[in-house]
Amino acid sequence: MTLEINNITKKFEKNIVLNDISVALESGVYGLLGANGSGKTTLMRIICGVIKANEGTVIYNGEDTNEKSVPFRSILGFLPQDFRYYPDFTGLKFLLYMAALKGLDNKTAKEKCNELLHLIGLEAVKNKKIKKYSGGMKQRLGIAQAMINDPKVLILDEPTVGLDPKERVRFRNLISSFSKEKIIILSTHIVSDVEYIADEILILNNRKVENRGTAVELVKEIEGQVWECIVQPAAADEMRAKYIVSNEKHETEGMILRVISKEQPTRNATMVQPTLEDLYLYYLREEVGK
Numbered sequence: 447m448t449l450e451i452n453n454i455t456k457k458f459e460k461n462i463v464l465n466d467i468s469v470a471l472e473s474g475v476y477g478l479l480g481a482n483g484s485g486k487t488t489l490m491r492i493i494c495g496v497i498k499a500n501e502g503t504v505i506y507n508g509e510d511t512n513e514k515s516v517p518f519r520s521i522l523g524f525l526p527q528d529f530r531y532y533p534d535f536t537g538l539k540f541l542l543y544m545a546a547l548k549g550l551d552n553k554t555a556k557e558k559c560n561e562l563l564h565l566i567g568l569e570a571v572k573n574k575k576i577k578k579y580s581g582g583m584k585q586r587l588g589i590a591q592a593m594i595n596d597p598k599v600l601i602l603d604e605p606t607v608g609l610d611p612k613e614r615v616r617f618r619n620l621i622s623s624f625s626k627e628k629i630i631i632l633s634t635h636i637v638s639d640v641e642y643i644a645d646e647i648l649i650l651n652n653r654k655v656e657n658r659g660t661a662v663e664l665v666k667e668i669e670g671q672v673w674e675c676i677v678q679p680a681a682a683d684e685m686r687a688k689y690i691v692s693n694e695k696h697e698t699e700g701m702i703l704r705v706i707s708k709e710q711p712t713r714n715a716t717m718v719q720p721t722l723e724d725l726y727l728y729y730l731r732e733e734v735g736k
């Protein structure tokens with residue numbers, strides 16, 4: 447199973463959001479990481495055919511997904527960022543409705559809806575109207591609707607938004623149990639989510655997929671560049687202006703700063719193991735310095 451994104455360029459008027467992006471994906475879970483506005487949603491919408499790229503193609507198992515003769519939609523599941531619900535529908539009715547739209551027959555739809563409602567932990571409230579659901583419950587319902595047709599390619603735009611820690615764990619388990627022989631792409635700002643779920647991480651930066659790899663592979667890039675040092679509060683501002691500071695802790699002896707820098711930032715600084723969170727901030731350095 448392969449999904450190839452070939453030379454995708456997307457402009458909104460003069461604003462080039464994605465510039466000649468090419469990535470080839472095989473079955474697995476991919477975490478798409480990038481700053482606000484880096485084009486994650488745009489890329490996902492292009493893959494799903496919701497919007498068209500100016501240039502480039504999306505090829506699934508050797509076939510262009512934009513060709514009308516290619517039934518890509520039937521093997522695709524999508525949770526958009528701005529997913530709309532019908533507030534007066536119950537959770538079950540909503541899923542049955544989505545199943546009908548995807549062409550499932552009645553019997554399969556009922557079975558699938560109940561199975562998913564159980565998996566996402568909404569069985570007890572399936573007959574309640576969606577307007578009475580919490581944000582996390584709605585989000586889980588959105589995830590379920592994306593999975594209703596047992597898609598081979600599942601695209602989830604910020605699926606963990608609004609989920610509490612317990613719900614996030616449930617989501618991770620759901621994805622790993624579902625991920626066999628599938629391509630799952632999910633975007634998030636929550637680094638720990640991709641760290642736990644994704645087999646591979648794609649970093650979207652400067653209009654490109656700038657880097658890809660496992661969390662362990664990626665953090666190697668900044669090995670030897672992450673430091674912890676103690677500074678007095680008065681010096682913290684200067685440090686923030688000069689370096690990427692990925693964490694700050696107030697202690698009695700001063701402030702403990704976690705700093706990303708090629709050189710040792712202070713004489714007392716000790717080198718520490720980089721994390722994916724450090725790497726993320728490293729890629730977002732322009733934002734950090736602002």
Ligand SMILES: Nc1ncnc2c1ncn2[C@@H]1O[C@H](COP(=O)(O)OP(=O)(O)OP(=O)(O)O)[C@@H](O)[C@H]1O
Pocket residue numbers: 458463480481482483484485486487488489527
């Ligand atoms: N329909 C549109 N018309 C004009 N500009 C757009 C449109 N959609 C997106 N953009 C612009 O494209 C850029 C990328 O937006 P996109 O939503 O893809 O980023 P993102 O990485 O998903 O951001 P976020 O993390 O905030 O959701 C932004 O500068 C945005 O303003």
